Amino acid sequence: LRTAPAAAPALGGSRLWIVVGGGFSGARASCATCDRDGVFHRSKSLLIDGGIRVNEKVDAGVELFWVSSRVEKEEPVRTTFILALAQIRPWHTQGFFMRAGMGIAFVGNGIYNPEGPELEPPYSTNALGIAYGAGWVFKPHRCWTVQVQGTHHVAAIGELTTTDGSTIRNVIGNYWTAGVAIVLR
Secondary structure (H helix, E strand, O other), X not given: OOOOOOOOOOOOOOOEEXXXXXXXXXXXXXOOOOOOOOEEEEEEEEEEEEEEEOOOOEEEEEEEEEXXXXXXXXXXXXXXXXXXXXXXXXXXXXXXXXXXXXXXXXXXXXXXXXXXXXXXXXXXXXXXXXXXXXXXXXXXXXXEEEEEEEEEEEEEEEEEEOOOOOEEEEXXXXXXXXXXXXXXX
16 A cells, blocks of 8 residues: 655744844955955855745745945945845755845935934945845744745946035945845744
């Protein structure tokens, strides 16, 4: 007699999920007038994701990612990514996942408001934000667990004004991150 294979356990107890974690990022900025090798900077980052499970293999949601970098020896410039996110688990019984997102990045040290507090340049500028990566969720069928991941976030900034008032054109920020997060499902 042949028996039917055992069903895979369901993921967590809810269709909703949230991920909160941090990591270490290596950033590379380049521009039309920068040294060909670019400018590198290491920093810490914070990640918050939330969304809904579409099916056993696909999640959809929103990502908030904060990181900073340095361009041409200026003070670190903070970057905030707000992305629509899709996450795929090719083998839903295992912990491996791949993720990709696209949205907007806010780059700078504050949004300029003539009636608000005085800000030092660079002010925030909008950028196209893209991210992709992969990771592993430990014990993926529990309501809360831990995941590790590696991601690459790209901010196509375009033009950035430095604290001395000069303009840097065609700026691209690349952020490679290795991190750990808590997953609640």
